Amino acid sequence: MREELFRVSKLFRLANRLFRELKGVYRIGGKRIFFLYLSAVFRRIPKIIRETSLRPADKLMVNKTLCLTPLGKEVKVDGKHFGLVREIYCSNCYFPPLPGFIVQNNDRVVDLGCNVGIFSMLSAKFAQQVIAVDAQSRLLTDLKANLAQNDCMEKVTFQLALIGSKSGVFSDPKKLTAASHYGAPPPMVSMNDLCEFQQTDRIDFLKIDIEGSEFDLFSINTQWLERVGKIAMEVHQDYGELDAIIGVLKAWGFKIWIQDKKGLFVDTLEDSTGYLYASRAHEGC
Numbered sequence: 001m002r003e004e005l006f007r008v009s010k011l012f013r014l015a016n017r018l019f020r021e022l023k024g025v026y027r028i029g030g031k032r033i034f035f036l037y038l039s040a041v042f043r044r045i046p047k048i049i050r051e052t053s054l055r056p057a058d059k060l061m062v063n064k065t066l067c068l069t070p071l072g073k074e075v076k077v078d079g080k081h082f083g084l085v086r087e088i089y090c091s092n093c094y095f096p097p098l099p100g101f102i103v104q105n106n107d108r109v110v111d112l113g114c115n116v117g118i119f120s121m122l123s124a125k126f127a128q129q130v131i132a133v134d135a136q137s138r139l140l141t142d143l144k145a146n147l148a149q150n151d152c153m154e155k156v157t158f159q160l161a162l163i164g165s166k167s168g169v170f171s172d173p174k175k176l177t178a179a180s181h182y183g184a185p186p187p188m189v190s191m192n193d194l195c196e197f198q199q200t201d202r203i204d205f206l207k208i209d210i211e212g213s214e215f216d217l218f219s220i221n222t223q224w225l226e227r228v229g230k231i232a233m234e235v236h237q238d239y240g241e242l243d244a245i246i247g248v249l250k251a252w253g254f255k256i257w258i259q260d261k262k263g264l265f266v267d268t269l270e271d272s273t274g275y276l277y278a279s280r281a282h283e284g285c
Helices: 002-043 045-051 055-061 079-090 118-124 137-149 173-177 191-198 224-225 242-251
Strands: 065-066 076-077 108-112 129-135 157-158 203-210 228-235 254-259 271-280
Touching: 002 045, 002 055, 002 065, 045 055, 045 157, 055 079, 055 271, 076 079, 076 118, 076 137, 076 191, 076 271, 079 129, 108 118, 118 129, 118 137, 118 157, 129 137, 129 191, 129 224, 137 157, 173 271, 191 224
Parallel strands: 108 129, 108 203, 129 157, 203 228
Antiparallel strands: 065 076, 228 271, 254 271
């Protein structure tokens, strides 16, 4: 009986997630892409239920060029990146419904953990400059293709770097070299160094998704925070204590919000992952 209740509860959570995801797909893609993805979901329902993941449906979007409108800006994306599209565009996980929490004209943006540039190229539609940072050099091919397809190559600079090397997935050299897009060894760079390399005296919007390296990033030498206006970060609690990061940010004058994976603002994270948003009081929040 208990196992049956657990199974029903699991299916209910999956159905609820599917509803939210499809709603997001319709919002950014319109009817055509909505029904395209809905068809992919129906074709992969058994596998989706077994894996409790929408990745089987995402894989059916490969070899399709998708025209999307996240935040009212037209973006073209190869369907092979649809999993990242759902995470970043459909859920707006880095653009929460908080006052002023969006990239604005003339902003300077840093995208830590840029991957193939899904966040970077949307930010470039608004920003003056985007610095895209990742530890995996073989991502550069897809990153360049995405930027070129969206006419924003001139706004985005790629920096190969491992930031926060003492915590997270890539603190283990074996996991780093085994990563899917590992190529050349990345230099270990601090945020202070990055600001100097890129000759930037301000970071208006900092997006962070570095698989647990955020705990090292915020542990020492945090003078770079005086240059930052807003932060949107995925947190991986398997690698550190969220309260430690919150303490550092508050000491530098930031106001903090926490959001769980369901999109609800909470006082503390119950799951291993979630999101932290930070903004200075004078930024209008």
